[in-house]
Amino acid sequence: MKHFLIFVLMFLAFCVAAQPDPLRQKAREIHRRLLTIDTHTDVPMVMSKPDFDINQKHAYNDANNSTVDFPRMREGGMDAMFFAIYLGQGPLSPEAHKEVKVKALSIYKAVHDALKKYPDIAELALTAADAARLNKAGKLAVYIGMENGYPIGDDVASLKQFYDLGCRYLTLCHSFNNLICDSSTDPKGALYGGLSPMGVRVIQELNRLGIVPDLSHVSDETVMDVLRVSTKPVIASHSNARALCDVPRNLPDSLIKAIAAKGGVVQVNFVSDFLKPPSPAFAAELREARARYFKATEANRESIRLEINAIEKKYAHERANITDLVRHIDYIAKLVGPDHVGIGSDFDGGGGVTGCEDVSQIENITFELLKMGYSEETLAKIWGGNILRVLRATESK
Numbered sequence: 461m462k463h464f465l466i467f468v469l470m471f472l473a474f475c476v477a478a479q480p481d482p483l484r485q486k487a488r489e490i491h492r493r494l495l496t497i498d499t500h501t502d503v504p505m506v507m508s509k510p511d512f513d514i515n516q517k518h519a520y521n522d523a524n525n526s527t528v529d530f531p532r533m534r535e536g537g538m539d540a541m542f543f544a545i546y547l548g549q550g551p552l553s554p555e556a557h558k559e560v561k562v563k564a565l566s567i568y569k570a571v572h573d574a575l576k577k578y579p580d581i582a583e584l585a586l587t588a589a590d591a592a593r594l595n596k597a598g599k600l601a602v603y604i605g606m607e608n609g610y611p612i613g614d615d616v617a618s619l620k621q622f623y624d625l626g627c628r629y630l631t632l633c634h635s636f637n638n639l640i641c642d643s644s645t646d647p648k649g650a651l652y653g654g655l656s657p658m659g660v661r662v663i664q665e666l667n668r669l670g671i672v673p674d675l676s677h678v679s680d681e682t683v684m685d686v687l688r689v690s691t692k693p694v695i696a697s698h699s700n701a702r703a704l705c706d707v708p709r710n711l712p713d714s715l716i717k718a719i720a721a722k723g724g725v726v727q728v729n730f731v732s733d734f735l736k737p738p739s740p741a742f743a744a745e746l747r748e749a750r751a752r753y754f755k756a757t758e759a760n761r762e763s764i765r766l767e768i769n770a771i772e773k774k775y776a777h778e779r780a781n782i783t784d785l786v787r788h789i790d791y792i793a794k795l796v797g798p799d800h801v802g803i804g805s806d807f808d809g810g811g812g813v814t815g816c817e818d819v820s821q822i823e824n825i826t827f828e829l830l831k832m833g834y835s836e837e838t839l840a841k842i843w844g845g846n847i848l849r850v851l852r853a854t855e856s857k
């Protein structure tokens with residue numbers, strides 16, 4: 461009898477577990493209906509490796525720690541992504557500027573070549589309207605953003621060349637100051653107190669061409685300067701709320717409000733130590749290794765990347781999870797309204813949390829937000845509507 465009772469209880473437990481969670485089911489249906497856009501992945505860095513095929517399925521825990529490819533975009537219901545042409549900051553000399561421009565052009569070529577190779581799978585998106593058009597045609601939309609204005613050197617007119625190659629947002633700088641503006645993380649501190657005089661001309665040219673100024677990575681003063689100069693809305697393509705995680709890379713409430721007041725949008729990233737404050741020991745080790753990474757030559761970067769992976773493993777217990785991630789989205793939505801927040805994962809650039817490790821798992825975000833009471837209409841804004849509004853405003857003359 462006792463055994464029979466245990467059997468019945470186990471059977472009942474099995475039946476409950478086997479029942480599909482109705483909210484999970486609803487999240488899936490809604491997620492599949494949404495037009496989803498992520499404004500920041502560093503996948504072009506991985507694509508530059510000769511053995512990487514974007515149309516092959518990889519795994520986030522493989523040797524490359526790969527988090528984005530076409531098969532997983534499809535699996536996750538990710539319709540469009542901004543592929544970031546990332547250039548590490550180097551010396552501010554004419555020779556270095558020449559060299560980095562050549563490198564930038566080679567990364568653009570790698571993206572264009574991959575799209576040419578798989579014309580039935582994905583296509584370069586150039587306008588706001590392209591996202592829905594390509595989605596309807598059953599193709600993934602690949603937009604291009606450039607992470608760091610370093611490759612333009614002192615030649616503002618060269619922005620037109622990058623626009624013609626598909627660039628639709630420009631992250632003004634990366635981890636160090638450049639000729640355009642101050643960075644939020646340059647250990648030397650401010651060089652201009654915001655935008656340089658050339659930086660002002662860069663914003664005017666971006667407005668004229670139809671490229672969105674991207675304020676991720678720039679200093680607080682640079683954000684204020686850009687908001688003063690730009691005649692069009694701006695974005696932070698991958699930035700979080702400083703009120704929840706106090707690091708210079710994140711945006712304080714005052715700047716989130718100022719970006720929203722201009723019609724812009726803050727796209728939340730999935731980088732653990734920008735979501736949840738790391739312990740001082742973890743922060744110090746990461747900071748030191750990242751500083752070396754950003755200054756290293758290409759040949760030395762791979763070994764430092766492995767070092768960073770090892771540090772992240774050592775502090776795995778501190779890693780952010782999906783609850784930490786949606787908390788930033790919810791915070792910004794409550795601070796300035798859901799019209800001014802979106803998603804910019806930074807997959808392949810350090811993005812990935814427990815519960816959303818790679819692009820195939822993004823439905824979990826929809827599920828979490830739905831659980832918090834977000835409607836389909838609001839989810840549609842967060843997942844793509846808001847960034848499309850900014851793109852449309854940027855395109856208009």
Ligand SMILES: [Zn+2]
Nearest residue numbers: 607677698809
């Ligand atoms: Zn970045």
